[in-house]
Amino acid sequence: xSEHVSPKSVYYSIFGALMVLTAITVFAAxxxxxxxxxxxxxxxxxxxxTLVVLFFMHVxxxxxxxxxxxxxxxxxxxxxxxxxxxxxxxxxxxxxxxxLQ
Amino acid sequence: xxxAVAHADAHGHxxxxxxxxxxxxxxxQQKEASTLGxxxxxxxxxxxxxxxxxAYMLYRMWYFDAFAEASRDLDIQLGGFNTVVLILSSLTMAxxxxxxxxxxxxxxxxxxxxxxxxxxxxxxxxxxEYSHKFEVGHVPGPNxxxxxxxxxxxxxxxxxxxxxxxxxxxxxxxxxxxxxVITWMAYKGKFDSSYYTPVEMxxxxxxxxxxxxxxxxxxxxxxxxxx
Amino acid sequence: MxxxxxxxxxxxxxxxxxxxxxxxxxxxxxxxIMYLISISVMFLLGGLFAAGVRVELLTPQGxxxxxxxxxxxxxxxxxxxxxxFLIPSTPAVLGNFLIPPMIGAKDLAFPRINLLSLYIFWLxxxxxxxxxxxxxVDTGWTFYTPFxxxxxxxxxxxxxxxxxxxxxxxxxxxxxxxxxxxxxxxxGLTWFRLPLFVWAHYATSLIQVLGTPVVAITIIMVAVERxxxxxxxxxxxxxxxxxxxxxxxxxxxxxxxxxxxxxxxxISEVISTFSRKTIFGYSFVAFSSLxxxxxxxxxxxxxxxxAGISTYSAMVFSFLSFSVAIPSAVKVFNWTxxxxxxxxxxxxxxxxxxxxxxxxxxxxxxxxxxxxxxVDIHVHDTYFVVxxxxxxxxxxxxxxxxxxxxxxxxxMTGRMYSEFLSRISAILVFVGFNLTFFPQFILGYxxxxxxxxxxxxxxxxxxxxxxxGAGVLGxxxxxxxxxxxxxxxxGEVAGPNPWGASGMEWQMPSPPxxxxxxxxxxxxxxxxxxxxxxxxxxxxx
Numbered sequence: 001x002s003e004h005v006s007p008k009s010v011y012y013s014i015f016g017a018l019m020v021l022t023a024i025t026v027f028a029a030x031x032x033x034x035x036x037x038x039x040x041x042x043x044x045x046x047x048x049x050t051l052v053v054l055f056f057m058h059v060x061x062x063x064x065x066x067x068x069x070x071x072x073x074x075x076x077x078x079x080x081x082x083x084x085x086x087x088x089x090x091x092x093x094x095x096x097x098x099x100l101q
Numbered sequence: 102x103x104x105a106v107a108h109a110d111a112h113g114h115x116x117x118x119x120x121x122x123x124x125x126x127x128x129x130q131q132k133e134a135s136t137l138g139x140x141x142x143x144x145x146x147x148x149x150x151x152x153x154x155x156a157y158m159l160y161r162m163w164y165f166d167a168f169a170e171a172s173r174d175l176d177i178q179l180g181g182f183n184t185v186v187l188i189l190s191s192l193t194m195a196x197x198x199x200x201x202x203x204x205x206x207x208x209x210x211x212x213x214x215x216x217x218x219x220x221x222x223x224x225x226x227x228x229x230e231y232s233h234k235f236e237v238g239h240v241p242g243p244n245x246x247x248x249x250x251x252x253x254x255x256x257x258x259x260x261x262x263x264x265x266x267x268x269x270x271x272x273x274x275x276x277x278x279x280x281x282v283i284t285w286m287a288y289k290g291k292f293d294s295s296y297y298t299p300v301e302m303x304x305x306x307x308x309x310x311x312x313x314x315x316x317x318x319x320x321x322x323x324x325x326x327x328x
Numbered sequence: 329m330x331x332x333x334x335x336x337x338x339x340x341x342x343x344x345x346x347x348x349x350x351x352x353x354x355x356x357x358x359x360x361i362m363y364l365i366s367i368s369v370m371f372l373l374g375g376l377f378a379a380g381v382r383v384e385l386l387t388p389q390g391x392x393x394x395x396x397x398x399x400x401x402x403x404x405x406x407x408x409x410x411x412x413f414l415i416p417s418t419p420a421v422l423g424n425f426l427i428p429p430m431i432g433a434k435d436l437a438f439p440r441i442n443l444l445s446l447y448i449f450w451l452x453x454x455x456x457x458x459x460x461x462x463x464x465v466d467t468g469w470t471f472y473t474p475f476x477x478x479x480x481x482x483x484x485x486x487x488x489x490x491x492x493x494x495x496x497x498x499x500x501x502x503x504x505x506x507x508x509x510x511x512x513x514x515x516g517l518t519w520f521r522l523p524l525f526v527w528a529h530y531a532t533s534l535i536q537v538l539g540t541p542v543v544a545i546t547i548i549m550v551a552v553e554r555x556x557x558x559x560x561x562x563x564x565x566x567x568x569x570x571x572x573x574x575x576x577x578x579x580x581x582x583x584x585x586x587x588x589x590x591x592x593x594x595i596s597e598v599i600s601t602f603s604r605k606t607i608f609g610y611s612f613v614a615f616s617s618l619x620x621x622x623x624x625x626x627x628x629x630x631x632x633x634x635a636g637i638s639t640y641s642a643m644v645f646s647f648l649s650f651s652v653a654i655p656s657a658v659k660v661f662n663w664t665x666x667x668x669x670x671x672x673x674x675x676x677x678x679x680x681x682x683x684x685x686x687x688x689x690x691x692x693x694x695x696x697x698x699x700x701x702x703v704d705i706h707v708h709d710t711y712f713v714v715x716x717x718x719x720x721x722x723x724x725x726x727x728x729x730x731x732x733x734x735x736x737x738x739x740m741t742g743r744m745y746s747e748f749l750s751r752i753s754a755i756l757v758f759v760g761f762n763l764t765f766f767p768q769f770i771l772g773y774x775x776x777x778x779x780x781x782x783x784x785x786x787x788x789x790x791x792x793x794x795x796x797g798a799g800v801l802g803x804x805x806x807x808x809x810x811x812x813x814x815x816x817x818x819g820e821v822a823g824p825n826p827w828g829a830s831g832m833e834w835q836m837p838s839p840p841x842x843x844x845x846x847x848x849x850x851x852x853x854x855x856x857x858x859x860x861x862x863x864x865x866x867x868x869x
Contacts, residue, residue: 003202005199005202005203006195006199008196008199011192011195011196011199012192014192015188015189015191015192018188019185019188022181022184022185022188025318025319025323026177026181026323029319029323029325029326029327030326030327031327032327037325037327041319041320041323042316042319042320044319045315045316045318045319045320048315049312049315049316052191052308052311052312052315053308053312055195056191056192056194056195056304056308056311057304057305057308057309062136063133065137066136066137066140069137069140069141069143069144070140070144072144073143073144073147073148074147076148077147077148077151077154080148080151080152080155081151081154081155081158084155084159085158085159088159088162
């Protein structure tokens with residue numbers, strides 16, 4: 001964590017952006033985007049999260065080690081989600097393999 | 102000597118910052134240690150909540166209609182209001198840390214009190230939501246009641262809803278208690294621009310709790326609202 | 329010169345007397361000693377449960393216990409040994425004691441959190457004792473749902489909460505080590521001058537902070553399901569019991585690396601000392617610790633091969649499980665190369681190293697058998713698995729822990745133990761261990777299932793051998809209690825460096841003073857420098 005002091009205007013701007021993004025999230029939920037509703041919602045949430053992490057939590061001005069810790073947590077969370085989903089998503093793919101004799 | 106260790110002159114017990122703990126050499130080292138420690142703790146929290154997000158993700162894929170219907174039962178206005186409240190509390194928290202950084206004791210206390218207040222508002226709204234759920238029998242278990250054709254899988258939705266938001270609320274309560282302690286310490290003048298680490302660390306924790314809600318709100322409240 | 333050695337006047341053990349000075353200490357060394365006592369008690373308890381299992385299995389019929397009681401015995405053996413002995417063992421005792429001096433620091437980064445981690449360990453153990461006295465638990469240490477979340481009528485929640493709480497102890501230890509190693513190294517102590525013991529604990533700590541939270545939330549999910557009737561894993565409401573297994577093993581597989589990595593760190597330190605040589609391929613050994621930590625996180629579903637996961641993902645996990653053996657093999661090759669043309673000797677710590685080599689090798693190779701999908705179908709849930717993991721956890725991790733305890737006992741207490749008795753003990757452990765567990769490979773291959781209190785008659789001979797071996801092993805484990813305690817009063821005074829070892833911890837007096845170093849050490853050289861000058865200094869020539 002650096003000694004960098006952000007100007008108040010930065011905080012207010014980020015807050016404003018977060019409010020706008022929240023409104024968009026709610027608004028988008030009422031629009032039928034088919035299969036894209038979930039990715040859009042998660043995408044906006046991730047963008048909001050990025051703003052909070054970078055500016056409210058000062059990661060933009062933090063040491064490389066801090067950034068590495070953040071990245072590591074996301075990486076291993078990804079492993080948990082991805083490898084488990086890999087199992088469930090490939091159930092019943094009998095066509096991939098030759099049938100048992 | 103086997104690994105060529107030389108001994109420096111003794112670290113004389115010169116005047117040092119009153120908050121420097123004796124196993125550290127400098128305030129800088131102490132602050133860096135505290136910061137790394139807090140970020141590692143938040144890393145554990147990511148994985149902690151992560152398990153619930155995994156379960157949620159899979160069950161939502163399998164039982165989308167059940168989840169959509171159950172989600173529509175949640176009050177989007179209260180949920181949206183709480184989202185605004187929590188993000189606002191992150192703003193006040195960030196401003197509180199900033200005030201500590203710039204030696205503004207009174208402002209620090211002001212922003213921290215506001216943060217606590219917003220946190221309590223959030224918890225109050227959650228209490229209202231939970232009470233409603235109890236009344237209409239949406240608490241999973243023997244007292245669950247739903248006329249939906251997907252009633253069984255909706256119990257899974259509500260199980261995850263209560264576990265995820267309940268765990269989140271527990272973290273909020275801890276955060277409010279933590280903030281109260283920090284606010285008291287700030288009021289007592291324990292912090293200044295040379296030492297405000299506890300405020301900053303508490304701030305990181307608070308922002309993290311906000312982050313979790315940033316994901317919980319769309320995932321739980323906004324599954325499918327366009328019908 | 330040796331017979332004029334005296335204990336230092338002021339050291340960490342006599343710096344302050346009375347309960348408060350121990351229970352409220354911030355000294356990492358005192359905390360390590362309290363952990364040593366605590367986990368030794370838990371080891372004894374876990375051993376008693378194992379004794380119950382092995383006595384029952386002397387005869388093919390289930391004649392000693394009811395089936396449900398037997399289930400409780402193996403469950404509680406597993407819970408105690410995994411959560412309350414193996415996971416803390418080397419890190420909480422040796423890591424806590426040695427990491428600050430090894431890096432030239434006065435204490436860990438967060439001494440009060442270190443104490444808190446000990447308190448939390450005790451609290452978790454208290455929950456377990458409550459569960460024990462309330463009648464025990466029979467779900468297996470793996471708590472599979474829906475039995476644990478729904479059907480079992482034993483004390484699942486207190487046990488699970490005990491494990492949950494002890495997990496926080498583990499997380500805090502890991503967090504403390506990571507910050508300490510990153511931020512408190514002495515001037516001149518670059519990453520690649522760190523002792524490999526420190527590298528091993530760094531990798532272990534990564535696993536502790538990344539993996540433990542996942543089993544923590546999984547236990548919470550089981551607890552709320554059981555307490556409130558929530559339906560996360562309940563099949564009648566659409567829940568998936570296999571999801572529990574994914575979540576559980578996401579931690580529990582890396583957990584076994586929490587158990588083995590610190591032991592490997594011990595091996596590196598002991599082997600270089602008693603071959604009087606620097607570790608061959610230092611950076612390979614260092615990086616392999618990190619590789620094991622990372623790879624360990626991506627292979628968990630090899631525990632689910634017959635649980636109903638997809639064939640495709642089973643193949644992926646099988647392949648990844650093969651690859652995680654590679655960094656372990658790298659270590660074994662480098663240690664062997666360290667021995668080559670070294671001046672090797674046979675002090676007790678080194679006997680444990682030799683034992684580790686053979687047993688870890690067998691344990692590791694049989695892991696490859698289990699990672700092989702086709703073979704696993706046959707041996708899953710048989711004694712083959714039981715033998716495999718005991719070779720690693722007991723033959724590997726516990727041998728490493730005991731070797732480390734024997735190696736650093738003079739540093740921690742200022743006393744030498746009886747070399748004669750300790751060698752006997754090491755041999756008894758090795759012989760007893762093999763007699764206990766090698767027959768189990770054969771039993772498993774022949775089809776004897778695990779977690780059964782009765783078995784077909786044709787398996788009796790091997791079971792009797794196994795139980796006899798357990799008796800020998802038990803004696804081997806009890807002997808150190810005797811000679812270690814004896815050494816505290818009657819052991820020869822050790823002096824700062826009885827083994828002539830390198831490493832900053834051997835620069836301190838034995839026992840060390842509370843602040844470890846009176847002056848800030850500065851590091852100029854590489855680790856593991858063994859020269860004739862050093863040997864003369866240590867009176868080895």
